[in-house]
Amino acid sequence: MPFINVILNDSEESESIHQVLADSSLCSNPTVTTVGSNNYTFKEAINNYLHTHGYESIDLKAVLFDMDGVLFDSMPNHAESWHKIMKRFGFGLSREEAYMHEGRTGASTINIVSRRERGHDATEEEIKAIYQAKTEEFNKCPKAERMPGALEVLTKIKSEGLTPMVVTGSGQTSLLDRLNHNFPGIFQANLMVTAFDVKYGKPNPEPYLMALKKGGFKPNEALVIENAPLGVQAGVAAGIFTIAVNTGPLHDNVLLNEGANLLFHSMPDFNKNWETLQSALKQD
Numbered sequence: 001m002p003f004i005n006v007i008l009n010d011s012e013e014s015e016s017i018h019q020v021l022a023d024s025s026l027c028s029n030p031t032v033t034t035v036g037s038n039n040y041t042f043k044e045a046i047n048n049y050l051h052t053h054g055y056e057s058i059d060l061k062a063v064l065f066d067m068d069g070v071l072f073d074s075m076p077n078h079a080e081s082w083h084k085i086m087k088r089f090g091f092g093l094s095r096e097e098a099y100m101h102e103g104r105t106g107a108s109t110i111n112i113v114s115r116r117e118r119g120h121d122a123t124e125e126e127i128k129a130i131y132q133a134k135t136e137e138f139n140k141c142p143k144a145e146r147m148p149g150a151l152e153v154l155t156k157i158k159s160e161g162l163t164p165m166v167v168t169g170s171g172q173t174s175l176l177d178r179l180n181h182n183f184p185g186i187f188q189a190n191l192m193v194t195a196f197d198v199k200y201g202k203p204n205p206e207p208y209l210m211a212l213k214k215g216g217f218k219p220n221e222a223l224v225i226e227n228a229p230l231g232v233q234a235g236v237a238a239g240i241f242t243i244a245v246n247t248g249p250l251h252d253n254v255l256l257n258e259g260a261n262l263l264f265h266s267m268p269d270f271n272k273n274w275e276t277l278q279s280a281l282k283q284d
Helices: 010-023 042-053 075-088 093-102 107-120 124-140 150-159 175-182 206-214 229-237 253-254 267-272 275-283
Strands: 060-067 163-167 222-226 241-245 263-265
Touching: 060 206, 075 107, 075 124, 093 229, 107 124, 150 267, 150 275, 163 206, 163 229, 163 263, 163 275, 206 222, 206 229, 222 229, 222 253, 229 241, 241 267, 253 263, 263 267, 267 275
Parallel strands: 060 163, 060 222, 222 241, 241 263
Antiparallel strands: none
């Protein structure tokens, strides 16, 4: 049966995000390895998902990956660019809060901050100027490297006959070339979801629902791998078993509270535990 999270409007989210940042004790990730949702074992997390959604098993056929912060270590550049440019235009947007907005459109991010600090939306001219400046600032940053552990786990997934897919809000025309260069032979152009494929971005479930549609998969035939709260929301709202990989500065609870079924502290941790997770999935 379908499971849809309540998605707040921008005004409600402005207050919600501000409160989360105030309450969650944002800090760097601990150096310990894998944790499950509320310290669940893999088996417990899987059983909880199955019970919630009314499935008998997860018949894994596909693994759906977010891109920024999961496949590429690009989020520090995005966060720094947002922080610097918003400050230039007289707004307060911390690097930590930028992670909370990952996956959202630029206009939505700007308006959430504008409403919080000025009580109204930014003008179209302001949005255009701010986002253009942010893009220029981001392009000055060093090129983001491939996330450690990403190629290793993708190679395992591909070799097991599973279908890896990218689900991103990016609309870069060079996206496929970049993916093929860093992950040769892993992804197929017709099995990618980008900004051009959907009307609504994360946290709306549409990107992940589109991935299921493109691949011909059911929700219990896939996993979602995400690093950001909005992405976790989207995966959960699509009814897919969602794994958070906390590669940023947010407290684990920020991701777990959005409904992540499992959480890892890095892609190498996820890679190291892939076989154990696979074994737990096959037992259901």
